[in-house]
Structures are given as structure tokens and as C-alpha cells.
Amino acid sequence: MSVPSSSRSWYHTIDLPDGSTTPGWIDTRPVARLVPWPSSLRGGRCLDVGAFDGFWSFEMERRGAAEVVAIDVDDPEELDFAIDYKAAGPEHIREIRAERGPGFAEAKAALGSSAVRRNRSVYDLDPIEDGRFDVVVCGAILLHLRDPVLALERIREVCDGTLVLVELVDPILELFAPRYPSAAVRPYADQWWVTNSPGMEKMLSMGGWDVVQRCPRFLFPYGPSGPSRPDQSWLTGIAARRPGRRGILGRIWLARPRPK
Ligand SMILES: C[S@@+](CC[C@H](N)C(=O)[O-])C[C@H]1O[C@@H](n2cnc3c(N)ncnc32)[C@H](O)[C@@H]1O
DSSP states (O other), X not given: OOOOSOOOOOSBOOBOTTSOBOOOSBOXXXXXXXXXXXXXXXXXXXXXXXXXXXXXXXXXXXXXXXXXXXXXXXXXXXXXXXXXXXXXXXXXXXHTTOOTTXXXXXXXXHXXXXXXXXXXXXXXXXXXXXXXXXXXXXXXXXXXXXOHHHHHHHHHHHEEEXXXXXXXXXXXXXXXXXXXXXXXXXXXXXXXXXXXXHHHHHHHHHTTEEEEEEOOOEEEOBOTTSOSSOOSOXXXXXXXXXXXXXXXXXXXXXXXXXXX
């Protein structure tokens, strides 16, 4: 695999037109094939929440979106870190050169993409300033937020169509509390909570959403620069019904704003 010349660390694994692939920490390419994309994507106005290097923005554009807006928070100090991680978290992001923004700009230029990125927190989404969207992709961000339900409420304010929620689920809770809405509190330092499937559906409902589709669980594969010794347990493989396989357990939901 050939890689782009820049020495930044990449979160997303993105195929570029010159045949190179960004050496991401995670590889969301197979996950995009599992999404039951709504028909409103083609020709639609789409939002990518917490875009990082922009994989989902470029994927929606590739699948025919007319306009893509990506939002993320540029300043690591403004991310929701818990109190004992407030200094170390932003410092760590700078140290490993995983800033939000430069990777998106580099991939956007290489792809000739028209996606527009805004330095904007999900908490600040506003229909007057941001407009309204036909499709919103929200990937692996709720677990990093102090207030995921507020984030869901804010996304609802700008969504006229379908939310594609791609989120991690906790393997232990999936296996041992499969019907009880629950969350593991801070399973890893940069996370707040990881729910089980009923827990996520309860949060969606609290945020004003109706779930219209729940897809099967899957394993997010790590990318070329992912951990050599994944810290997720063998339970993830079992919960994903793929014993022996490693990755991060995830699930996709489609939801629509519940009418007020
Ligand atoms: C684990 S990454 C997921 C990236 C991408 N959405 C995906 O699904 O592959 C979480 C992203 O959410 C962003 N993020 C965290 N807090 C945010 C906030 N309050 N508003 C917008 N984005 C945020 C982070 O900067 C990071 O880019």
C-alpha cells in the first residue's frame, strides 16, 4: 500500500486518486458498505458530525450527495475531556499530530472534494446558521461527549430526513444485559460512556428520534496505524458473532426526527 507523503498521523483510512491510501488508525471503508444509505442521500444536503479526516464526508459525496458540510472542533482544549484528563488529553492530541482539520484539508485537496468543513461543535448546531440537512452521519462521537442526548437534540434541530448513527456498543453489556438499556461508564480514558443497543435506542428516543432501522452488529477493523495489540477483548468477536476476530464492536441505526 502506498501512503501520502505527509508525516501526520491519520485517523481515517481513505483511498486517494493517485493510488495511495492514508494510513488510518481505523478502517471505516468496509463499514460504509454496511450502511443502508437512504435514497435522499443522492442529490441531498448532508452533514458529517465529528468529521475528523473526513471519511464520511467524502463517502457521502462519492455516493451522490449534492452538498456536504462537515463539522468538528479544531481546538483540542474544547473537546469534552473529563477532569483528570483535561491537561493530558489535548497535549496527547498535539503530540501525536492528530489535530482535527489538516487531514481533512489534505484529503479534500487530493480528492478534489467540494465538502465544506466548519470548526463547530455539535452542541452549537443551529438551523438558522447551518441550514437543514437531508442526511446526517454521526459516527463514533456520542461516546466522547459529556452530553450525548443534548448532541442528539441539536442534530434533530437541523435534520429534516435521516440520521445515520454509527456508534460503538459495549460487548459485555451486549452479551450480559442484552435487553436492559445501559451504559459502561468511561471504559477508556477518552470516553464517557459506551451503551448497549437498547441504551443507544433509549438515548435516541430521549433526544427526539424514532429508530427506523437497527442493523446487525459488526467489528470496526483497525487501519494500518491502528494498535498492534488491540485492547478490546475477545468478547467483541463473540458479541459480533465472529469469534476469534478482533476489532471494535459497532452498530448502525437509521433514525428520523420524531415530529414535535
Ligand atoms: C472517534 S472520532 C470519529 C470520527 C468520525 N466521525 C468517524 O465516525 O469515523 C470522534 C470525532 O468527534 C469529534 N468531536 C468530539 N467532540 C465534538 C463536538 N463537541 N462537536 C463536534 N465534533 C466533536 C472529534 O474531534 C473527532 O473528530
